Amino acid sequence: MIPFQYTRANDVADAIKQIATDPSAKFIAGGTNLIDLIKYDVEAPSRLIDISHLPLRSVEPTSAGGVLIGAMVPNTDLAYHPLIEGRYPLLARAILSGASQQLRNMASTGGNLLQRTRCFYYYDTATPCNKREPGSGCSAIDGVNRINAILGTSEACIATHPSDMCVALAALEATVHVTGPAGARTIAFADFHRLPGNTPQRDTNLEPDEIITAIELPPKGFSENYSYLKIRDRLSYAFALVSVAAALELDGDTIKEARLALGGVAHKPWRSTAAEAALLGQRTDATAFAKAADWLLHGAKGYGHNDFKIGLARRAIIRTLGQAARGKPQSISDKKIR
Amino acid sequence: MASYIGSATSRVDGRAKVTGEAKYAGEFNVPGLVHGYVVESTIPKGRIARIDTSAALEVAGVIDVLTHRNRPQMPDKDDAYKDEVAPEKGSPYRPLYDDRILFTGQPVALVLAEDWEAARVAASMVKVEYQKEPHVTDLHAERSRAFAIDAPEKPRGDAEKAFASAAVRHAAEYFIPTEHHNPMELFASTAIWEDGRLTVYDKTQGVQNVQKYLCSVFKMKPDEVRVMSPYMGGGFGAGLRPQYQVVLAVLGARALKRPVRVMLTRAQMYALGYRPASIERLALGASSGGTLESMQHETIAVTSQFEEFARNDTGWGNLLYKSPNAKFEHKLVKLDLPTSCDMRAPGAATGVYALECAMDELAIALDADPVQLRLQCYSERHQGEDIPYTSKQLRECYQQGAAEFGWDKRNPQPRSMREGSELVGWGMASGVWEALQMPTTVRIVLTANGHAEVATAASDIGTGTYTIMAQVAADMLGLPIDNISVKLGDSTLPQCPLEGGSWIASSVCNAIANTARGVRGDLLKLAIGMKDSPLAGAGVDDVALIDGKIVSRRDATRAVSIASAMQSGNADRITREEVNKVADDKSHARNVHSAIFAEVKVDEQLGVIRVTRVVNAVAAGRILNPKTAHSQVMGGVVWGIGMALHEETLFDHRFGRVMNANIAEYHMPVNADVHDIKVIFVDEPDEIVNPLGIKGLGEIGIVGVAAAIANAVYHATGKRVRDLPITLDKVIQFN
Amino acid sequence: MTHSGTVSRAGRIASVPEKISITLRVNDKAVKLQVAPWTTLLDALRDHLDLTGTKKGCDHGQCGACTVLVDGRRINSCLTLAVMKEGAEIITIEGLARDGVLHPLQQAFIDQDAFQCGYCTSGQICSGVGLIAEGKARTPNEIRELMSGNICRCGAYPNIVAAILQAMERS
Ligand SMILES: Cc1cc2nc3c(=O)[nH]c(=O)nc-3n(C[C@H](O)[C@H](O)[C@H](O)COP(=O)(O)OP(=O)(O)OC[C@H]3O[C@@H](n4cnc5c(N)ncnc54)[C@H](O)[C@@H]3O)c2cc1C
């Protein structure tokens, strides 16, 4: 760990001003990822700008019929918020599938989007890793890669984005509100996280001097037919090997609209328009679900230890779509997968 | 007065633990405390070419950085570093001794600073350059280099021939990966230096072992070193040998003449000991009627390049099953790793896992019920030594366990039981461990106000030693339990062995009984000295201490109160120190036994496994405290669940590094992984094993559990997974 | 909040780690302390305030041993900087008993033998107090899930669940 300075931001403008003057500074919100990485010597910011006291803590309906979530809203508050529990239960369940209640009490909505990968080599400064040290090589490709990606990988990096919440946000087509020196802008969720390509050190399209202020949910919450299924190596407090967010709009047993996103398999929550389109107009049966799964997993590639994820993901997609179609989402506390 | 022995007494140290008052080794914030932070090697093998501490030394608050070049002097002979449980063969590791790197994570520098934050900051500024040498860390790759060590069990008959001609055969290899103890408390030592004397608070399962070790490494006299461990946040074997942080803390304290605390990080603890990965090859041959003709068990396990650590993995079959022909072999592979070490039920957790899976597979080959097969092969005598047991109620364990579990409703056909999307599997296994006693001294100080202090240099590592000692002493001294105070975890207390191997309860309690008898004798003498003593003529075994009185066993009306006896003799205290008698009896085998029944539910499509029920029926002699005993076995079952489904230290052999050196990715069971665990204690009176009939419970709880779960997974899915842990991708072929 | 000292960052060398003086409310008392920016709430409690009841099992949010209640909510104190909690209301294991009377959950832990070595216990109890206050867990399964952020290597889980049920019944 190397020393850093600490300052507080008074408001969003102050935060942006502070980060602009010190390019090696970082914002700190819940701290659950950043402090972890600083202690492991993976991150070494010169200064932490505390944004946790900024008044970005509300969850409010928008005039467009959606919901605007402040970037500092703790994960737990969001998951238990009546608007979210009632209208976007997919998001609530995804959040509650991640980490532990203590961590969710600390973690912020904005910070969750920006958490870094859990790739073992990223965390181990004694090994090469392109994400941590661009150009040093990717140890995971031929290494211990059980938790690594099968989709959208590059020669440079096969890391996954570990968030559960983001998988639901991707499926719900949220929008990220950010503010930088040039003012405010919005980024569609699909464009927020990046694939590793040749620049695995960049996880997102957020500029270093920008701050996330809010996440906006569109009106459609799919609160009738949804499910979030997380498969992991123990039954709680573990990152996903594969997770699936499924949301359907049905007319009888015909699919009118479908959203499908995967976690634990790529550098970003994984969606494909082809997979969702393939479900449109179909009956809610295993054949249709399997087709969608095949579309979504198109081009999937294993790296040895994680080969199994391809087949696992395929079955998990079918299963989750089934749960969504039946209106019987996966329970968080009852671990039986129905 | 009701007996405390056998009653479900709440822990006497409970209040200290639920209020946070109990202090652990790294929590003694003495004035002037210096904080040490370890810098560890990033490579597994080679030499330190250069080490630059200048930047670290510039950090405000840093006092010094110790390396092999500037550390205080240390002995150059191996003997000085051999602790009580060091492997016989080899050279114990010497922290900060020289420039040689023997394993990844080895300490190469110790930063000493006024506060922990400064030490940590400075530690990341120590620059080390290495001269790397080729390393090996992969057991499978190095298997051909395995060499045999003296087999703990001798062969019988011709096992190979008998196997070849057996009607039904099963042979297979099982694998248990490296596992780490991961006690919740981080390893820590606080060394306090005062006028040439050293007091050390250490996370250890053996204060006297550490005390002797420190005296030897630092050439100090026994009365100059005191080691304390009043509470220990879990050991599980990791705290049996002195760990390197205690040496570093003392080195620092000696160098600075100030108190020094060294606390390791979780990651650094992966360079301490570990359960060695092992390949277990079992070959069982049976008659068509289902009796064993041949039993072969070969183990290939990991040790370091510099010490040969091995435990008995292979001999357990000799305790469980009759077989006229048997052969056992134990091999080691030396790797560039720290030395492996004891971890909960060492040898048995792994060896019995393989044996009991093999028995399950044999039962399937024979088309026999797994319980029935075990009853058919049941051995009334230790097969290797051909001697009887002091007691062995394993049959009762099978029966009571099976009845509680509902085993008779099991459809033997794999994949035959299901609940909706889940396949249900029922599996069982046997467990076995030793019931040892070690020489132990207990001191009792009885004061005239009717209070007694009971002391020995044991450590309570969570096993409940404080509590059972108070119970036994209360009964033996005829005092209410609140009048007993127990002192442990201090090397200046009477001699006591390491807290491990499940021998503490029997050793300590039998020693209490002997010491209490001495106290009783002293009291009787005082009572007889009284005028018109109603106890005149009585011998020490003619009286008992009951309800604060010395009472004739024959005639309860003849009694003298302890207070008046002491008063009349002008004694304000009675002090006694006695040893337990450890019978040198080779004519009996001393063991605890168990039968484990497990239910798993496996998602048929996704392979997700849930352990929904476990029944562990244990025969372990007299149960001193059903409450703490239950917890011990339950904890063992949780370990078994972890061993079966979760635990594995993952190496990248290219770097010779552990890749999941944390407890987010080294998975141990969490609350959600654990459901119904039922513990049954089978009645097992045993007058031979030791006078109180105590056998010990620390290890037996885990033994066989992983096998029962693996067998249940097979029964559920029809898929036999022999490599632990059983992760979902091993159960289902996904692609 | 006042700052003192400066950090010089010539390469990786820090000459004077900066200390910041802060005030925390811990177990109903206001306490002033000087901490480095990187001092976690956990280290502040254990090393600066000698409140060693709060345990360090990993220092990385992976075990729950460091769980304390901040403004009534359970959090991992190892991943929180002390400076960020200026003015916050912090309750540690030492602050649960009132006038020598154990909190019902502390008593339940003793009654149910919900610990062995005791090292995870402070965190389990603070976490359990937080769980009861949240009011989200009613069934054993819900308790198991919402207590999964507290690892107990001794394996006391079933008894921990029983203790929480006992305390919930009595409160
Ligand atoms: C043991 C453990 C297990 C976990 N398990 C899971 C899991 O199963 N599933 C899961 O989804 N997550 C899991 N997490 C991760 C956790 O969800 C994230 O750490 C958390 O969401 C990050 O939020 P934070 O507010 O604490 O971020 P911080 O640590 O404060 O910040 C993270 C990053 O985001 C930046 N940042 C934060 N807020 C903003 C903002 N508003 N604008 C711009 N930049 C910002 C920071 O500069 C920093 O780089 C786990 C974490 C741990 C430690």
Ligand code: SF4
């Ligand atoms: S996968 Fe990415 S994060 Fe992991 S080692 Fe390779 S480059 Fe680093």
Ligand code: FES
């Ligand atoms: S010490 Fe904070 S979670 Fe382990």
Ligand code: FES
């Ligand atoms: S009681 Fe030992 S870790 Fe929980």
